[in-house]
Amino acid sequence: MTPFSSSSASAPLGPNAVIGIVGGGQLGRMSAMAAAKLGFRTHILTKDPNSPAAQVSHGVTLGAYDDLKALDAFARGVDVVTFEFENISADAMDCLSQYCPVRPSGHILRISQDRLAEKTFFTENGIPLAPWHAVTDRASLDAAAETLGLPFILKTTRNGYDGKGQSRIHHPADLETAFNTLAPHPLVAEGMVDFACELSVMVVRGINGTVRCFDPGMNRHRDGILDLTLAPAPVEPAISAQAQALAVSIAEKLDLVGILGVEMFLDHTGALLVNEIAPRPHNSGHWTMDACPVDQFDMHIRAVTGMPLPPAIRHSDAVMKNLIGPDDMALWPKIIGTPGLLPHLYGKEEARPGRKMGHVNCIFPFGSLPGELGIQDALGPLATSLAAEETQETQAEPISS
Secondary structure (H helix, E strand, O other): OOOOOHHHOOOOOOOOOEEEEEOOOHHHHHHHHHHHHOOOEEEEEEOOOOOOOHHHOOEEEEOOOOOHHHHHHHHOOOOEEEEOOOOOOHHHHHHHOOOOOEOOOHHHHHHHOOHHHHHHHHHHOOOOEOOEEEEOOHHHHHHHHHHHOOOEEEEEOOOOOOOOOEEEEOOOOHHHHHHHHOOOOOEEEEEOEEEEEEEEEEEEEOOOOOEEEOOOEEEEEEOOEEEEEEEOOOOOHHHHHHHHHHHHHHHHHHOOOEEEEEEEEEEOOOOEEEEEEEOOOOHHHOOHHHHOOOOHHHHHHHHHHOOOOOOOOOOEEEEEEEEEHHHHHOOHHHHHOOOOOEEEEOOOOOOOOOOEEEEEEEEEEOOOOOOHHHHHHHHHHHOOOHHHHOOOOOEEOOOOO
16 A cells, blocks of 8 residues: 655545544544534444444444554545544554554554553643652552552553542552552552542644634533533633633644543632543533534544634533433433433443443523523433532542543
8 A cells, every 4th residue: 555645644635535433432423423514434443343433434444453454454445544532552543644644643642541641741741730650560659659648549551431440549558459450550640639620621723733622611420430511611711711721732732633632620729730631522522512513523523634623612501411321221212302402322232331322412592501400400301419429529539531
């Protein structure tokens, strides 16, 4: 296969060009649907022929994400490559970049998929974050405990999501068990943050350096999984502006092309601390699908194909509620019958506990995001006890979503 010409890499792709998406999950599915609206075709690299993304895509290559034969077959049928989750091989992205643009780049993927690399990047670029300590052996774990104090969070550096791959250390006796249980090493120790709330910002950057930034959302979790996102985040305008500025700064320092989710904590002093980045569409950005003229998936597709980026504006306020596992899906008949609930299902066959099966959006007139009782009323059958949702401790660990 002939390597692509770098001189043409900045040219916008035309209608019917093929976007290669590595990964077959729901983010790939919604990206493929956005691409179709813009006149593009999509080709999915996935291990599952019935994956959510494969169900709606023009083409599918079946294979592992590090299978060179599968990568070669995949590369032959696409004009640009992007990915929908981080647990893939950055080396594979480098391999694909020999034949077509990869957006975001393998370099960004390497940073985002490894917590130590990510925190080192933040530190070196002056991005505010919670105290942390690299844990390479038992002695460095003891050093981390002394430096950070108890309690703190011990995490794997890779493959952690929805609360997995982490352990909260309350007592010195917890150190040995956590170190032996969490694998592979090295690990990263993170100081506890006395936070008021978690915010997330979706920022997108085009091939010409144009940057657009959606309004921050406020996230609420249950059992380590994102449950609700409120948009816009009910915080002071100055905090929203600062959160957007942080997201833009990170996107520019990474030389991003595509979309990036930036999670951050607002502590009780009013300071923002960046937690994680995700160079792809993000669960906490799903509210944009019904509250914005151009949503996060449209923006991502526009960016990776070289199209112009319109302003990231919203016409409505919104609440996004995830549909998790069999309990939420048991409510599906009521959800469909409730006015004001805008459902999005992902095409997954088995509703396992803790599995994201879809989400619903509730939209409200611009500037009229309701309070807690109004949110519960709008969610109808999905309304839950907000008191139960807020049982997380004030001193809480960073949680992936």
